[in-house]
Amino acid sequence: MIYIGEGDPVRPRLESQYAKKDFWTNATFFVSKDASLNKAHIQHLEARLVELALACRRSRLDNQNNPQRPALSESEFANTESFLSHMLTVFPVVGIDAFESVPSPETETTILSLRARGVDASGVTVRSVQD
DSSP states (O other): OBOOOOOSSHHHHHHHHHHHOTTOSOOOOOOOTTSOOOHHHHHHHHHHHHHHHHHHOSSOBOOSSOOOOOOOOHHHHHHHHHHHHHHHHHHHHTTOOTTSOOOOTTEEEEEEEEEETTEEEEEEEEEEOOO
């Protein structure tokens, strides 16, 4: 189960949500390095993350509302989507797979593993099945 939200400042928002949601074990949040994200940008990110989480169907979403994307200029949209792209790159690194697509039935998955001299590694390859 995941919850997607916004907060400015972050700490009181986390404390408020933590008191209401007993399923939390981890929290991940993002900030801009130079305050380049405004309220509309954050609302766009929240709406897009909810959209992606619903589309991927990997986690149950605890959000009560379905946030709408605010109107952004073309350049603001591009910048915010770029920030989202960076977020989506970081999520799997910190163990969040809620925004990762599940392979379709038309794919073939191979599980790989390697054990040798103190090395224990595993991985997965996924490829499309062609007729």
